[in-house]
Amino acid sequence: MIKNKNNLLLEIYIENIPNNFVISLSNIFFDYFTNKIKNNFYINDNIEYISTNKRLGFIIKNFLIKKNVNLTKNIKIYKIVKENILDSINYILKKFNIMKWNNSNIFFIRPIRNILLLFNNKILKIKIFNLESNNFTYKNFFDKENKIIINNIKNYYLFLRKNNIIINFNDRKFKIKKYIEAIEKKLNGNIIINNALLKKISYLYENPNIFYIKIYNNLFIDKNIMINILYKYYNYLLIMSNLNNKLLPYIVCVSNIKINKNIKYHYKNIIINYFKKIKILFNLDKRYLLLNNFDKFKKIIFRKEFGSMYHKILRITNISFLLSKKSNLNIDYKKINLSCFLYKNDINSNLVKEFFCMKGYINSYFLNLNKNINKDIIILIKEQCNINYIKNNKLNYLSFLILLVDKIDNIVCNLYFYFLKNKNNLDNDPFFIKKDINFIINILLKNDFYFDINYTVRKLILYTRKYNKDLYYNVNFNKYLFFIKKIIFIRFKLFFLKINKNKHLVNFLITKNIKIFNINLILNIIKKYNNEFKFISIIFKRIINLLKKNKNKIKINNYKFYYNNLSKLEKKFLNILLYIEKIIKKKDNDSKFNLIILNLFKLSNFIKYLLNKIIVINNNNLIYLLFKYINFINKI
Structure with missing residues (x-):
């Protein structure tokens, strides 16, 4: 170990980072750099972080290089430090590549104006954003006369304090x-x-x-x-x-x-x-x-081709009414209509136009003052407008309906223009509808009500056609319907991959055959068997790691084994696997999916028991069965 202790100071001067990015940017940058530098150096938590809406960086005092790091004439301490810093800055540039600020092809939240970088009180030269590192900073970048020169890392806090800047x-x-x-x-x-x-x-x-x-x-x-x-x-x-x-x-x-x-x-x-x-x-x-003058909605254009907000609200009302009928909960049409208009009423609010954070609250506030409105409807509007309530609580059925139909109407209308522009290339997944579909999935997972997405999409397309007969003149109805279902399908798949990172299980659950795509079946299975899925994934990873470490690798295609030579436990393993393969060949239905998941869970439990009993895997039959199981999951 080298006896000399090292000191490092980095301060990146950024022009007014927006409020909502300051904390996340600081945390991501610090975590990434700390993990990087700990691979090569002993730090002993001697890091002081610099984090304001203008400055990002750190001071690391008395850190030592590790024994396992080989230093040569070409590889020196400062080069390792320099690489770690550049790598960390590039990482946050990729994470927050929001806008282009100068002629270089670098994107970031806000422009980087200065880089102060000292290693053992000497300037460590790096170049990024067309800026070279130096030994000074600014009290305020736009007042360049107030330059603060730092020649010693120990004086950094003192010099900034004198200029009324509290770094910590x-x-x-x-x-x-x-x-x-x-x-x-x-x-x-x-x-x-x-x-x-x-x-x-x-x-x-x-x-x-x-x-x-x-x-x-x-x-x-x-x-x-x-x-x-x-x-x-x-x-x-x-x-x-x-x-x-x-x-x-x-x-x-x-x-x-x-x-x-x-x-x-x-x-x-x-x-x-x-x-x-x-x-x-x-x-x-x-x-x-308070007047509830709904004629104002006629003057607010939602989409020119799809009519005004008034037409949108009528579509939401009609579809919500049909869905309530389909669920045998025949809700009064007038109640649905009034709820839909009141739900969108804050679009007319002057406060909401000026301060968007008031959306939802202002609506329910004025409804409470209106004595003519039914209390049940006021509760509905409060539910629909409060995002925290939607995320954390189960909804009333009518709130549930109106929210979902509104989001699907957005998807149908917005995808229409994307569909027209990309008729020849419809494999891409448009990012702009991600929020709406994730919102729909969250509500469906949180609540136990039945909701038919395929039926809703079809009906909404038919209603938009009623308003504008020329709308689908150049668009094939069935092709457009299939396209929307496909986009929703892709987003559902990506959403569930985040929940369960075993892509093979997700592919199995969300069938590739979109024509029989049944969202409600998928949601029910996810709700019912979420813990089982996690357990299956854990065992799957454990087997893969075991087989990687195992020295007695066998060629699975050429390996021959005899059933009679298997132990009782190995026979049981094989029988469950063969039984699941038989079920998969059957026609798709609710019981088929349930049976497969339950048997996969049963098999995973059995594998866990088997692996816990065996200290070293030296049995070729068992290795073959484990390989067979992995291949089975991969092909599912």
Whole structure:
């Protein structure tokens, strides 16, 4: 081991990383680099991470190279470090390749403006994004006169502190908490802030200064509306009184600069204007959304060829009504129609147009004020509009229907244009419908209601044809129907591959014959046998690893064995396998799939018992049977 201890400093200056990427980018970069460098060096957790919305990097102190790393004249320590850094930067560039920012063909979230890289207090030269590494950074890139030169890694934190930059995330978080506690004590209130928002503010501000501003009480509207808008878009905090649990007339703000009277006055004017704007939009919504004027939907175009939002809502209503009839749950048509219109009513909301995070909530808020609306329908709308509720709870049947029909209508209408452009090449899977299909699968897995996707797709195509007779003039109806089913099929397959990484089992479950594609059967099997699938996959991997290690490899095609020479356990193994092969040859039906899965599970349990009994596999018959099992699963 080399006696010299090494020090490394990397700071990548990025131009204002968006809020929603700061945390994920930092975590992915740090994890990848740490795993890389630990292969060659002893680090002993001496890593200090640099993570703000402008800076990404780390300081590693006193790390040593491992004994097993051979250093030559050509391979030196700094070259290994350099390779690890370049590899890590390239990895995050691939992960977050969102936009092109300059003439080089490199894509990233935001432009990289500077790379500070020191190894043992000397510049370690790398070039990326047409930038060469150096020994300086900026307080603010757009004020280049404030260049901060770093000649010694130990002075990095000190020099940045002098320039009012707190690099350590935990130090910033601690400072914010102290400010909050002081304001709460002074105003006898409780600042509404959760861990997620505290983390977000700690990442966004390099030198957080927290202060409060008094505003007029009459500018406040509903507490939940205010919290959603202010937290999501402006990072302003509200204060609740400790005496009566009501909102106090103060807004808590965060700034990167020290606050004086002029800055406070400026902030106050901005906040009052924001509040006035929110209140005007809220009052406009109150006037129009309470009237339930559904004629407005006729003016909102969904897709020119498929009509307005009014036509879309009628399609959802009619299909939902037919499906409820098919399920023998004959729901009143008027109830379905009203629910569909109310479900889409927030499209007309001025608040939603300005602040999209209010979608769903604003609708249910105004419905509660409307005494003419049935409470059951209000519950339905709340279910349909609350994404967290949809993800975590079972839905009412009508909510379930409307949500699914709406998503399938989106798929049918959007794929039409893709189908027209790619008539000669329909093997590709368009990525833009991924979200809708994954949403459908999640709802179907979560809820136990029957839903016929094939029937819904066919009926929706027929309804769109009624609206526009020329729509399918150049499109073969059956070919288009098959294409949609195929795309949904591919997405179902990809979704289940994420759940169960054994592609052979997924191929077996989601049959390649799309004409008999039965989504409900697949979903029922997934729900019913999810644990069995996982267990089969584990045993499958275990056998593969065993056979790789086994020295007595045999040629499976040329190997001959005699049934009478098999042990009792080996005979049982073979009999179960032959029985499953017989079942597979039968016609497809519900009982066939259930039988195969149950017997595969039974066989996997038996193999586990068999392998646990045997310490070393030196029996050619058993090796042959294990190979036969692997080949069987692969061909399924």
